[in-house]
Amino acid sequence: MHHLLAETIQSGDWKNEKHVPVITAPQSVKKDETFDVVVSIGNEISHPNTLEHHIVWIKVFFKPEGSKFPIEIGNVNFSAHGESEVYSDYYGVVKTKVQTPGTLYALSYCNIHGLWQSSSDIKCD
Amino acid sequence: MHHLLAETIQSGDWKNEKHVPVITAPQSVKKDETFDVVVSIGNEISHPNTLEHHIVWIKVFFKPEGSKFPIEIGNVNFSAHGESEVYSDYYGVVKTKVQTPGTLYALSYCNIHGLWQSSSDIKCD
Amino acid sequence: MHHLLAETIQSGDWKNEKHVPVITAPQSVKKDETFDVVVSIGNEISHPNTLEHHIVWIKVFFKPEGSKFPIEIGNVNFSAHGESEVYSDYYGVVKTKVQTPGTLYALSYCNIHGLWQSSSDIKCD
Amino acid sequence: MHHLLAETIQSGDWKNEKHVPVITAPQSVKKDETFDVVVSIGNEISHPNTLEHHIVWIKVFFKPEGSKFPIEIGNVNFSAHGESEVYSDYYGVVKTKVQTPGTLYALSYCNIHGLWQSSSDIKCD
Numbered sequence A, B, C, D: 001m002h003h004l005l006a007e008t009i010q011s012g013d014w015k016n017e018k019h020v021p022v023i024t025a026p027q028s029v030k031k032d033e034t035f036d037v038v039v040s041i042g043n044e045i046s047h048p049n050t051l052e053h054h055i056v057w058i059k060v061f062f063k064p065e066g067s068k069f070p071i072e073i074g075n076v077n078f079s080a081h082g083e084s085e086v087y088s089d090y091y092g093v094v095k096t097k098v099q100t101p102g103t104l105y106a107l108s109y110c111n112i113h114g115l116w117q118s119s120s121d122i123k124c125d
């Protein structure tokens, strides 16, 4: 029997569901202009940060309008969950520039609750 | 408008489509028995390995039967694509053990052709 | 013969040497107070960002004063170097909190020029 | 004061010290011949694999003889430490090919005991 990982990737409204990655980015940019993409988890409802239960990583992709293929912009790993009392917050910033309108995607992974996704459209002129 | 990254993840038959990750693992294991999961790309039709066009990583997950949540077993990055004439082949092995039947998933990323998935069921008794 | 990877990790002044990771973080924080660690490359002299030559990742560690062991706070991968005209800038932010004074370390990797390191002390009270 | 991450990277004999990454690779290869590099931890003395204490990743590099710069061949993350009773063993295989003699390096990270290194020379003709 054939199973698809894609079917296990969950989504929702980050205001109600703590796992959904929040993308904070401009709605519109200029071609070749560098801009920040902030990805975070728990902006409204915080997610645990313990050795037993934590967010491990968030990936950020951009798919140009009309293309089938998302391009990975960056990957952020949250590595510390209490070791020597050090904690990584679920917050990362990557900087990028693009030449076309398209869609930003975030994909995140909780070690207990699996894969979560969100997206944000971006205009470019 | 709301877009889903999951809809961009492609699949197919690795014998015809060079991007599909191949999972080589036992069909059946014993509880708590360590086994190898080999993930590779290009077993039948080879994929380019150049600075311009290459496979970047493969992730391996296991979802226990009846669970909604895939657990990441490992991630393999293929980092060298001709630097100092060093090349990473698209082949990795991770070792794991599980306690229940379930599904192994592979997710891979080509820097040009995006995300690809495959799966393999595994019995456990 | 026994070789040490540590001996290949380069350092220098980021104002003169474009590969050295720049750490921008507070010199002093309060216990349990969340703060930003910005890591970047090329603040003074920019580094190429092409498929042939680029920065691949920066890792951030914190070693509590008196400890021998650095704890990884985060890892940022810069994944896009011109694919579909998308570029990742060499800039990342991680957020963390600590309970003791210590040292922040950055370790970065250029696909041509290897491993580079820098550090920044941080007070905590 | 200036601190070097390199000074915190530990080494030793894997037969006595459980953290040292073990590199299993041919002593001699032919130019352009694909070969396996096995990296593992705990071959003689096993390392814990719990949520509280585990090996997180191993990186593999190759430095051509006469070059100053190690090239990253691969990175393997060990992601499961008991989630849904799934465990990742500290064992990975990457495949590569080279054109010159040189040194293979492994760098590994324990979430409690920090960074560890080892190396293995390889002839090539």
Ligand SMILES: [Fe+3]
Pocket: A019, A047, A053, A054, A110, A111, A112, A113
């Ligand atoms: Fe969770």
Ligand SMILES: [Fe+3]
Pocket: B019, B047, B053, B054, B110, B111, B112, B113
């Ligand atoms: Fe491709």
Ligand SMILES: [Fe+3]
Pocket: C019, C047, C053, C054, C110, C111, C112, C113
């Ligand atoms: Fe460089």
Ligand SMILES: [Fe+3]
Pocket: D019, D047, D053, D054, D110, D111, D112, D113
């Ligand atoms: Fe340890």
